[in-house]
Amino acid sequence: MKKKTQPAKPAAKKGRARKNVKLAPTPPQAGFPVVAIGASAGGLEAIREILSNLPVNTGMGFVVIQHLDPSHESMTAEILSRSTRMHVREIKDGMVVMPDNIYVIPSNCNLGFSQGRLKILPRSETRGQHLPLDHFLRALAAERSTHAIGVVLSGTASDGTQGLRAIKAEGGITLVQEPESAKYDGMPRSAIASGAVDIIRDPKGLAAELVSIARHPYVIPRATxxxxxxxxxxxxxxxxxxxxxxxxxxxxxxxxxxxxxxxxxxxxxxxxxxxxxxxxxxxxxxxxxxxxxxxxxLIHVTSFFRDKKVFEALKTKILPKYFKTRDRSQPFRIWVPGCSTGEEVYSLAMTFIEFQDESATTSPNGCATPVFFRGTTLPVTRLLRKST
The missing domain is CATH 1.10.155 (Chemotaxis Receptor Methyltransferase Cher; domain 1)
Known part of the structure; x- marks a missing residue:
């Protein structure tokens, strides 16, 4: 007896995906470089000039971080798409970064980066400055290490400075717009003063440098x-x-x-x-x-109260025990040898002040306690002297 044959299902129409099937793109191998380009006031023109001078096949992914009005929808992606043939899109949460694509931060948020995916994060509810570039550059440094590239362009204040320091500490590359070519030179000058900048050029020159970096064995996966x-x-x-x-x-x-x-x-x-x-x-x-x-x-990797447990132990255990038996007539000094860029010095000073306040302890002879420090290099020591 012949088996009944089932009628064939109609073939799916070409170019149309099946309903209810949504496959998330898999992040590519993490070896390709990711470039974060950050700007504030006067930076849009500089970003456009960089993108217009880049080829479409550098093999790098680009993330644009701009200071935006939190109450308005951003048109940045649309504007930048007129300056390049690379695909430009506004970031959605969980979006995978791919080579030769440009991703633009939306307004009123911070941006994270983990396992090849961009994360939309709520903007911090603080009275302080909004620093979206620093936030993302630190995440980029942690995620991409030597394949992290940070670019700081025109803008006021100092957003990007700490982020570039994080990238350089991880072995990434840092670039800054030449202050003379920037409409507002606050962000470029702040970054340069930190000592964390590798390359300083005008926007067209920055594009040429990025092309050169993209071809170097240091950032090519097979040679990393x-x-x-x-x-x-x-x-x-x-x-x-x-x-x-x-x-x-x-x-x-x-x-x-x-x-x-x-x-x-x-x-x-x-x-x-x-x-x-x-x-x-x-x-x-x-x-x-x-x-x-x-x-x-001797890259300077540091932060305030970097090892919190150590500073807490100093304040609650070591200093109380020390001052319990100490001759009050003898001077007390704090010395920080081989410090990085000053965070350790100030962390120790603040810890000692907190200890004094909480224990009602006064400095010997009623005098201020001196804190001595020495940097690892002469430029670092000069920087520390300026901060005192």
Missing amino acids: DVESEPLKKSEILAKIYSVLRSGTNVDFSHYKHSTIQRRIARRMLLQKTDDLAQYAAYLEGHPDEAKALFADI
Whole structure:
């Protein structure tokens, strides 16, 4: 007996998806660079100039963070789409960042970044300044590390400065608009003063730098491994250590090799070379580059009350015990050796003041307690002196 054949289902029409089936795009491999471009007042023109001078196939993803009026719908994505052939879209929560696409922050929010996806976050309800660029740059640094690139353009105040410091600390690349070319130079100048900026150019020059960065082995996935063959050339590395020792009086030969090699690779990108021997020769003939490499190796990663438990123990256990038996006629001083950019100094001073207030303890002889500090480098020490 012949089996009854079921009538064939009609073929789905070409180009139409089945109903109720919605597959979220899978984040691509995390190896490609993500560029955050941030601006405030006067920055839209600079963003447009950068995008109009970029090819459509850099292989990088772009996230635009602009200070926007929280009460108005943003038209930024539509405006920027006129300056580039890359796909420009306003960010929706959970959107995956893809290479050669531009993502624009909506108004009245902060932006996070985790596992390749952008996260819309509520704007902080505080009286202080809204710092959306700092917020995103820190998230980008944590997510992309050496593949994080931050660009700060025209704007007032200082948004972006702390975010660039976070990116540089993770081995990423930082760029800033030349203050003279910015309509408002507050944000660029603040970033430059922090010492966290690698490249300073006008908008067209920034576009050219981004193209150069996109082609360098430091940010190409197949060459990101710090143990790759060019960096295994022990004789050349020994020469680099020797140059550093001569120029800085510091011997890095016993320092963590992977960290040194990562920082060398980063400096090679900034000097536009992918040849280790060529870089070693350049380093030998340019003392300023040796200082720059030295500063990169001793990158300043710090924050106020960085290890909260330590400061709490100091205030509640160590200081009370110390002052319980201390001769009150003897002076008391605080010394912070080899500090980074001052956060440790102020954290200790504030901890001591809180201890005094809470325990009704006064400084010996009724005098203020002096806090001494010493930076790891002369520029850092100068910066600290300015803040006192």
